[in-house]
Amino acid sequence: xxxxxxxxxxxxxxxxxxxxxxxxxxxxxxxxxxxxxxxxxxxxxxxxxxxxxxxxxxxxxxxxxxxxxxxxxxxxxxxxxxxxxxxxxxxxxxxxxxxxxxxxxxxxxxxxxxxxxxxxxxxxxxxxxxxxxxxxxxxxxxxxxxxxxxxxxxxxxxxxxxxxxxxxxxxxxxxxxxxxxxxxxxxxxxxxxxxxxxxxxxxxxxxxxxxxxxxxxxxxxxxxxxxxxxxxxxxxxxxxxxxxxxxxxxxxxxxxxxxxxxxxxxxxxxxxxxxxxxxxxxxxxxxxxxxxxxxxxxxxxxxxxxxxxxxxxxxxxxxxxxxxxxxxxxxxxxxxxxxxxxxxxxxxxxxxxxxxxxxxxxxxxxxxxxxxxxxxxxxxxxxxxxxxxxxxxxxxxxxxxxxxxxx
Numbered sequence: 001x002x003x004x005x006x007x008x009x010x011x012x013x014x015x016x017x018x019x020x021x022x023x024x025x026x027x028x029x030x031x032x033x034x035x036x037x038x039x040x041x042x043x044x045x046x047x048x049x050x051x052x053x054x055x056x057x058x059x060x061x062x063x064x065x066x067x068x069x070x071x072x073x074x075x076x077x078x079x080x081x082x083x084x085x086x087x088x089x090x091x092x093x094x095x096x097x098x099x100x101x102x103x104x105x106x107x108x109x110x111x112x113x114x115x116x117x118x119x120x121x122x123x124x125x126x127x128x129x130x131x132x133x134x135x136x137x138x139x140x141x142x143x144x145x146x147x148x149x150x151x152x153x154x155x156x157x158x159x160x161x162x163x164x165x166x167x168x169x170x171x172x173x174x175x176x177x178x179x180x181x182x183x184x185x186x187x188x189x190x191x192x193x194x195x196x197x198x199x200x201x202x203x204x205x206x207x208x209x210x211x212x213x214x215x216x217x218x219x220x221x222x223x224x225x226x227x228x229x230x231x232x233x234x235x236x237x238x239x240x241x242x243x244x245x246x247x248x249x250x251x252x253x254x255x256x257x258x259x260x261x262x263x264x265x266x267x268x269x270x271x272x273x274x275x276x277x278x279x280x281x282x283x284x285x286x287x288x289x290x291x292x293x294x295x296x297x298x299x300x301x302x303x304x305x306x307x308x309x310x311x312x313x314x315x316x317x318x319x320x321x322x323x324x325x326x327x328x329x330x331x332x333x334x335x336x337x338x339x340x341x342x343x344x345x346x347x348x349x350x351x352x353x354x355x356x357x358x359x360x361x362x363x364x365x366x367x368x369x370x371x372x373x374x375x376x377x378x379x380x381x382x383x384x385x386x387x388x389x390x391x392x393x394x395x396x397x398x399x400x401x402x403x404x405x406x407x
Contacts, residue, residue: 034084041081053082062117078108090146099123100180109174119168123180132159134208137166143177148278152210183208187224196226199391202398213280217270226391233311237291248293254309259287265312318357318384325360332359347382
């Protein structure tokens with residue numbers, strides 16, 4: 001028999017050998033909303049590439065034919081269990097709000113997906129669509145959300161389906177907890193009088209999804225630091241993290257990039273910026289050296305002839321355009337002079353653009369990833385040698401990620 005949503009009256013009739021009967025009546029409450037304590041388990045990883053649980057409020061997808069491997073890379077197997085947990089008593093802070101159920105996903109210790117997948121969680125249908133891009137999936141190893149061992153997976157929101165989908169990989173622990181949080185906060189440098197106010201709609205979702213954060217860390221003026229220059233390390237990190245590129249597990253590629261940002265620039269990132277301090281971008285498993293090595297592997301960035309990366313160096317606008325064009329895999333004109341000639345029709349200061357940067361600037365401009373700055377008499381200039389602010393940089397990367405449907 002099929003059950004209807006809500007209270008169901010069920011009767012069971014038993015007939016004895018003498019054909020006498022007895023009837024037992026009872027009620028079954030059927031709800032499509034998962035309740036804490038409910039568990040769904042599959043005995044092994046399905047080859048279909050998809051597991052759905054709790055009336056499709058949780059979905060794990062991955063490449064078909066995927067397998068589990070252990071830490072040494074050997075194929076193994078494990079049951080997968082999904083459990084609805086009680087809501088936490090404490091939230092991460094005063095500007096993150098839980099808008100979904102907490103789901104525990106359990107496998108055997110030390111098990112990973114050979115090819116990472118995606119996790120989709122449903123969130124509260126009453127959340128306004130106007131803040132849907134400020135939603136993100138969080139991971140916690142222990143269902144304690146107000147400490148510093150959590151990690152923001154981010155994700156892309158489908159406002160119509162009320163879901164968030166984020167890249168997923170098992171942590172190597174036997175279990176992990178996942179939930180959707182809404183981030184909402186007022187930063188003082190996005191007021192109407194601020195020069196960075198225009199970037200608010202781009203910076204907020206990037207912050208909410210753990211791709212950018214107020215710097216230096218633990219600043220006390222309630223500002224984001226949007227008007228400060230961005231350095232090569234942060235720009236590279238945001239790109240690699242936003243694109244979801246698998247990190248290179250190497251200690252260092254350049255002699256001036258280390259495992260902890262505090263050894264690179266205390267003034268920029270904040271004293272003792274780390275997992276223990278509560279930073280979003282770097283922790284014990286996601287270090288500056290890994291992000292830079294990954295960007296190098298994918299051809300996004302390059303170092304200098306002396307073997308350095310110069311992570312503290314501020315980016316110029318033309319340097320950023322080159323990195324952005326590489327990350328977006330844009331098609332470039334091979335002739336720098338021809339590209340510069342086209343740029344002269346757009347920007348009043350095109351003569352200041354270096355030939356090596358002209359093809360990338362033109363491609364990024366045409367792809368609407370980068371824009372000019374207001375000049376005199378309603379003209380547009382590019383200002384190739386000006387340093388790039390964090391507001392400008394985060395907006396450029398936001399446009400790229402939105403174009404690629406990663407945010």
